[in-house]
Amino acid sequence: MRVALIGYGSVARAFVRLLDEQKKRFPFRIAGAHTLRHGTAYGPELAFGPAAANVAEFLDKAQAEVLVELSSLAPETGEPALTHIREAFARGLHVVTANKGPLAHAFAALRAEAAARGVEFRYESTVMDGSPVYNMVRNCLPGVRVLGFSGALNSTTKIILRAMGNGRTFADGVAEAQSMGIAETDPSYDVDGWDSAVKAAALANVLMDANVRPQEVEREGIRAISAEDVRAAGDAGEQIVLTSRAETLPGGGIRMRVRPERLPIGDPLATVQGTSNLLLLHTDLMGTLGTISIEPRVEQTAYGLLSDLVDITRTL
């Protein structure tokens, strides 16, 4: 199967390395890559030359069967990933993406477009860095209805809150997260809960047919949390965690909230530190179960993309 890439950052490079290491076991071949920064490359050597005029031209020339979409995300809109995915569907390509924006902003429409074109759409690496969540529900929980979820899914806020618990400042925590390559220069997206809201919307749209957008998630970030608050929680055997929660209401709607919560230190959501993640699914037939991922790195995100490609080949 021939794979076209859009984007060539750290995840894409790890993915290309992984495909090369695994080429005997998994017959995926790079057909080309299109980027804003490096230009466009055709063929497995990824020799970048002048940029294609647009994504349509790249896809037409690359002659791939699947697009792996890894462009940089504008989380307020899901663009440009959303448009790239639609260009691929329109050409009969399957799509794998690590961009959560398209799921958070337009999942129901994308699912319908993929079905109309008879192509597959996968997105395991959008949340929890490639650990099985979407594919676990799809492949291992047949007939199960997800009624809600609770997750501790944002790394930057975990690092900031831990720093404050250790006697350092909010700014120290931001600097630590930035030095780890996790937080942006402007940490607002994480600190104000946007990242958690986009992940929550993506999860709810895929797992619960919620049809929500991130702007509709009740959202409270951690700016108002002081070091004193963090220490007071610690003295009470608790920890402050920025959680993403969804619940099906008795009337049938879905309530979605991102907010800092004081949880007992022994609570599963309080145990995941730094880049580790935990997501609990509340279900009808399987009670509460979840996935935990300990300090995943870019190689795990890359593996999630490979697992999606394999999952697509199983449906063909």
Added chain:
Amino acid sequence: MRVALIGYGSVARAFVRLLDEQKKRFPFRIAGAHTLRHGTAYGPELAFGPAAANVAEFLDKAQAEVLVELSSLAPETGEPALTHIREAFARGLHVVTANKGPLAHAFAALRAEAAARGVEFRYESTVMDGSPVYNMVRNCLPGVRVLGFSGALNSTTKIILRAMGNGRTFADGVAEAQSMGIAETDPSYDVDGWDSAVKAAALANVLMDANVRPQEVEREGIRAISAEDVRAAGDAGEQIVLTSRAETLPGGGIRMRVRPERLPIGDPLATVQGTSNLLLLHTDLMGTLGTISIEPRVEQTAYGLLSDLVDITRTL
């Protein structure tokens, strides 16, 4: 697909209820049930009459396509489940079991026998009460090698150790676990680490091709733990947990251990209390990831059997 049952305890009854509730979505039909206590029944009504002379006669008469094996387990040998599974394979039946013994004692042989007969073998409910572990690795982690695992998988010892941490005695904890229907009259199987060793051997045999038996797992139970030990750990911000661990040694062998460990209260393995479970898999391509299950009940074990049946139908 016609399903024969061996055993008719609480899991089997929950499974029959689940099949009935889900009959529109999943076309599995009960062909009969064979038990030591109730006799044998043929047909979906489960009207028990005189017992078949033996399992062979039951399977021959029931005319099923899959056996769901739920007999009581002798954990030292895996029998009688092991023999039942082989009788089914010999007749060309697929098998789903909730008995971990056969995996712990003879997995490699059973896998080979199933392959030779061209039938499928599934066992999701043997560990973690139906939460995706085996099927997650099978269906969601293609190409991933499991290098080791660490789990907190025994409920009785969690309840005993928590009781001792709360100022009660070992005997109080045993009584509590018994009143919850979790511990046997003789709690030695749990307390001495046999249950954890059987689960570890089952996991290692399936996920790591370990070819070990429970007797080969280094094993230390919790009898030597005093209430004083538990409180001292708590005063140090730690908790005593009976863990099951496997690791691939540099030389290529596998070291397997069951023992009480003092873990920080924030350690994921220390967060699961009572009947909750956590299993972390240490892998090559996906780093460390795992499954968590919060207070599963018999309905979840029953669902694991259904998920195995669906998984079998997908291979056909």
